[in-house]
Amino acid sequence: MLVTNMVSLRRRTVISGTVPSFGDEHHPIYALCMQQNNGRIFAAELIGTAVLLIGGPGTALIAFEQVGVVGVAVAFGLSLAVMAYVIGPISGCHINPAVTLAMFLTKKVNGAHALFAVLGQLIGAALGGAVVLGIASGRAGFQRGEFASNLWSGDHFGLSATIATEVVLTALLVLVVLSTTGPKFAPGFGGLIAGFTLTLIHLISIPVDNTSVNPARSLGTALYATLDSKALEQLWAFMLFPLIGAIVGVVIWLIIDDSRLESTMLADVPGLIDARDRIEIGTGEVVLSVEDAIDDVVHDDHDGRD
Numbered sequence: 001m002l003v004t005n006m007v008s009l010r011r012r013t014v015i016s017g018t019v020p021s022f023g024d025e026h027h028p029i030y031a032l033c034m035q036q037n038n039g040r041i042f043a044a045e046l047i048g049t050a051v052l053l054i055g056g057p058g059t060a061l062i063a064f065e066q067v068g069v070v071g072v073a074v075a076f077g078l079s080l081a082v083m084a085y086v087i088g089p090i091s092g093c094h095i096n097p098a099v100t101l102a103m104f105l106t107k108k109v110n111g112a113h114a115l116f117a118v119l120g121q122l123i124g125a126a127l128g129g130a131v132v133l134g135i136a137s138g139r140a141g142f143q144r145g146e147f148a149s150n151l152w153s154g155d156h157f158g159l160s161a162t163i164a165t166e167v168v169l170t171a172l173l174v175l176v177v178l179s180t181t182g183p184k185f186a187p188g189f190g191g192l193i194a195g196f197t198l199t200l201i202h203l204i205s206i207p208v209d210n211t212s213v214n215p216a217r218s219l220g221t222a223l224y225a226t227l228d229s230k231a232l233e234q235l236w237a238f239m240l241f242p243l244i245g246a247i248v249g250v251v252i253w254l255i256i257d258d259s260r261l262e263s264t265m266l267a268d269v270p271g272l273i274d275a276r277d278r279i280e281i282g283t284g285e286v287v288l289s290v291e292d293a294i295d296d297v298v299h300d301d302h303d304g305r306d
Contacts, residue, residue, distance in 0.1 A: 054132055056148075057128075061132055103181075150217075170213040170245025175253050215243065
């Protein structure tokens with residue numbers, strides 16, 4: 001269920017959508033509550049994540065010689081864009097536990113939706129990886145090796161660069177997704193922009209760590225990599241840091257969007273609302289000082305011409 005409060009970040013009277021009791025058939029949100037089908041959400045996210053694994057890592061393992069790094073990046077973006085229009089109306093097309101976490105924290109989906117979505121994503125990733133393995137095994141001389149897994153060792157950039165990459169780029173992805181699901185964004189273009197964003201993210205970070213920004217994607221390939229590749233050994237980083245990046249993305253979105261901190265799960269974090277208020281006051285004072293300085297310069301220039 002998608003229930004969103006579109007009001008200012010500043011402290012105001014809260015007008016929030018609440019889930020009606022069963023029997024309140026005339027409540028305006030009742031129909032939305034009845035429309036949520038957790039089984040379909042599970043199935044949609046399973047299928048969507050499997051397609052992402054087949055389209056992304058599958059391209060890397062099967063067609064890399066033909067398409068190169070750019071082709072792999074585009075394949076990831078196209079997979080997300082296509083699925084956004086296919087399963088978006090059913091589950092929101094998160095196909096990424098980090099995105100689901102962000103949607104849950106901002107109360108755009110409820111706990112049941114988030115749980116069934118993540119379960120579908122993890123199972124779908126495992127199934128998608130199995131499909132890729134089955135196809136790639138038909139090629140003469142194929143060896144699983146790293147199996148397009150996410151790694152920081154070897155030819156990659158190391159753990160520190162991986163942490164920074166996964167947090168920053170997952171935050172970017174979450175910021176885009178949250179922004180495109182708001183009422184101000186042009187209807188019908190969200191899937192395209194999300195797909196373009198994922199393509200950009202891969203163009204930036206494939207050399208760094210093979211690009212995760214998605215714990216399910218990382219799991220779906222690490223399961224089939226050989227043990228000596230260290231994919232399973234290093235999997236924890238690609239499960240953890242994208243989730244941290246999702247939280248960072250939510251915070252950034254709250255800074256630039258009209259939505260209120262009080263309308264999200266982050267409002268329960270001790271001291272966060274007070275910190276927000278202090279930042280707002282300090283920022284307001286800085287803005288006023290800059291405006292006053294500009295006015296003084298303009299007036300002085302005007303007086304000098306006179």
